[in-house]
Amino acid sequence: MRMVTTQPTPASDPLNGQGDPGPAARPPSGDPPTYAEVGVDSMSALLVASLRRGGSRFFEARCQWPRWHALNERRLAVTHHPVIMAESTRQLAAAVQLRYLPKAHTAPLRPLAVCLGLDPRTWPVERGGATDVAVRVTVSDLQLRGGGLAGYRLTAEFLHAQTRFGTCTMAVGRPPGPGPSPGDLTPAGLLHPSSAALGAAAEADVMLARAPQGRLVILPRDPGHPVLLPGRPDVLPLLAVLESGRQATLLYRGATAAAVVGLAVRLHGPVASRGAVVDVAAERGAARFVVTSGGQCAATGTVTLLTAGARG
Template identity: 60%
Template sequence: MLVVSLRKVGARGFEARCQWPRLHPLNERALTVVHHPLIMAESLRQLAAALERRHLATAATALEPVSVGLGLAPGAQPREAGDATAVGVRLGVSDVLLDDGELIGYRVSAEFLHAGQRFGSCTMRLARRAADGDPPVHAKPTGGLQHPAAAVVGAAAEPDVMLARACQGRLVLAPRDPGHPVLLPGRPSRLPALAVLEAGRQAALLSCGMTAAAVTGLRVDLRGPVPGEGAFVEVAAESLGPRFAVLAQGQPVATGTVALLRA
């Protein structure tokens, strides 16, 4: 757990404290680290779960992130050489949707601070998961797959790699570790939003040849169930940063953007 405490402040405001371990599975194995940006999103996901348990209306069906966007202040991210980084969080809840008194969706926005200085922000929209009875989506490429080296896609270790190239040269979702403890806990048949966000980040870095330190923002929007493997990932260069799309059976099931430092 990354969350240490959560308390209400005002009508719809909250404050929280988190601890981000230097040896978090997504971080580089180094004496001093800059935390992986997805730790911010995972902290907000955990905070959203705590909000649902303690402060929001009851949800009859589990809610999950369907849209995630985060931004990083260049040069302001804390560097950690000890055991863990103490992070403060200011949160707000909006766009609460109820159905006969039951919670069916909402948006939570957060600012992340270290030593009183804001270094990042994250917004997450949560909604009901698509029914498990929906027809499964399969998009398996033929032929062998070649995974890129972790460093090339900005990952800390080989099990964190989410992509591979099919024999046709196209990028496909192919997690090295289908049961990754952070990205894919429980080996889900559908990729959760944070795993798709990481796949998009990796695809963008692979496409543009830049390092993980160049990333200043990430966004993903799920449009439908994303299969656990085999969906194609396409990246298009744009002036504000790469845009990516995840395709299953030729249809976009997720889209997103990656903001990069300008040269």
């Protein structure tokens, strides 16, 4: 059946609640999201503290970013890891989809692409327990197939102390490819770089290893990482691919984590959780990366870096 993108008219907009296939089964919209709603294993991983509707396609949310988040460094003044913003967006998308969007009739929808940008001048630094973050959320590009949800785009604008410090856009849809990819053959003699060389806070966050020929291979030190790889998946989730590309770029460019001001990745197929190859090509002020899994291009992405001129 042909995919149709709905138009936001009062009579036909699926977000206005008319024709909702199961409103009685939805959680009360005023209640805070639960960790089960956003797809995490515990309250400690829940970043979204509140979510309320502000219009047909607009929402207001509040997030709390703990200083001791699993991806953050352990120091007195913590600069939050940029993937926390992407994970907040993923959780917001899960909550908005469950509470306000039409149901998907077939396989569950998954994040397929993400693009984020941050302002290092206003990016929050936490010295206490957690950073309170206000979020303005917009849903667009709603796609229906056979009356069920087939995809959408969610854009989140993040503010701290009434100042915007970043934006993140995520495309959600049906997973690409026919199904999970078998694990790639992992070459022998792989060595993990240090976490510092990859811009990771701890050794458990390392996603890459170096093959004898110098190529970078995805080989997580913690196959069940609570943020990147919950449940030990055979196929990498989108944010694990994003973090792999970020680490590969920092190692290739010899840059620090503080130099990253933009991240983007798009899935083209399933990425095996072990053995996929990451290639990086440098550009002016950025780098592009390609992830090859099972001999096929499975993901492409970009890492934007703060240039020397911009630092001043």
